[in-house]
C-alpha cells in the first residue's frame with residue numbers, strides 16, 4: 459500500500475464532483491456501467507474495488523443480488539456509508555479493504571469492477587467464479603496530455619510502459635481466457651477557470667503518487683498559476699475550457 463496515496467484519498471474523503479460545472483462529449487461508445495449491466499443480472503454477486511465515497515456505484519450500478527464495495531481509506535468508506543443512506547433500495551455493503559491484499563474466499567463473485575483504481579490481476583482472478591467477469595475503466599497515459607505536456611508532469615507522464623498495457627498483460631498472465639481492451643475518448647468542457655482548477659486541486663491528474671514527497675497541503679500549492687493560465691488561453695472554446703480525457707476500458711472473462 460502506498461502511504462502517501464492513502465493519505466491523499468483519506469484527506470479528500472469523497473469522490474464527489476457535483477459542485478464542478480462541466481459538460482462531457484463522448485467520442486467513443488464504450489461505457490463502464492453499460493458493460494457491468496451487460497454482464498450481470500438480478501442474481502449476480504458483485505464486488506467494486508477502490509469504490510471511493512460510493513458516489514458512482516450508488517447512482518449507476520445495475521440491479522444485482524448484492525454488491526460489496528470496498529476502499530482502503532476508512533474515511534472514504536465512512537462517506538460511502540453515509541451516502542448509502544440516500545439509496546435504501548440498493549443491495550450494497552461497504553467495507554475497508556486494500557485492493558492489493560484482498561481477503562475474499564476463492565470463486566465468490568460473478569463480476570468484479572474497478573474504476574480508476576489499482577488492481578492485482580491474480581487476486582481478482584482468484585475471487586471470481588468460473589466464467590466470471592472483470593470490468594475495468596482506467597486512466598490512460600495520454601489522459602489530459604496537452605495539460606501534462608505544459609506542466610511537464612502528471613499521472614503516468616514519465617511511465618515507460620502505459621498502465622493500460624501493464625493491466626492487459628497482467629490479466630493474460632493471471633489466466634483470464636478472454637481480455638478485450640478499448641480506448642475511451644471524452645471531451646470535457648469546464649464552464650469557468652475556477653471549475654477546471656477545482657478539478658485539478660482534487661484529482662491526481664498533475665501528480666504522480668510516486669513523485670509526491672510533500673504533504674497534501676504542498677500538493678494544493680503545486681499548480682503553477684502561469685502555466686495554468688497558458689492552458690486556459692489555449693483551450694478556451696465556446697463550450698468551455700476543453701480537457702481531452704483518454705481512458706481505457708477492459709472486459710476480461712475467467
Ligand SMILES: C[S@@+](CC[C@H](N)C(=O)[O-])C[C@H]1O[C@@H](n2cnc3c(N)ncnc32)[C@H](O)[C@@H]1O
Nearest residue numbers: 467473508509510529530531556557573574575
Ligand atoms: C480515483 S478514485 C476512484 C473512486 C471510484 N472508483 C470512482 O470511479 O468514482 C480512486 C479510489 O481508489 C482508492 N484506492 C487507491 N488505492 C487503493 C488500494 N490499494 N486499495 C483500495 N483502494 C484504493 C482510493 O482511496 C480512491 O477512493
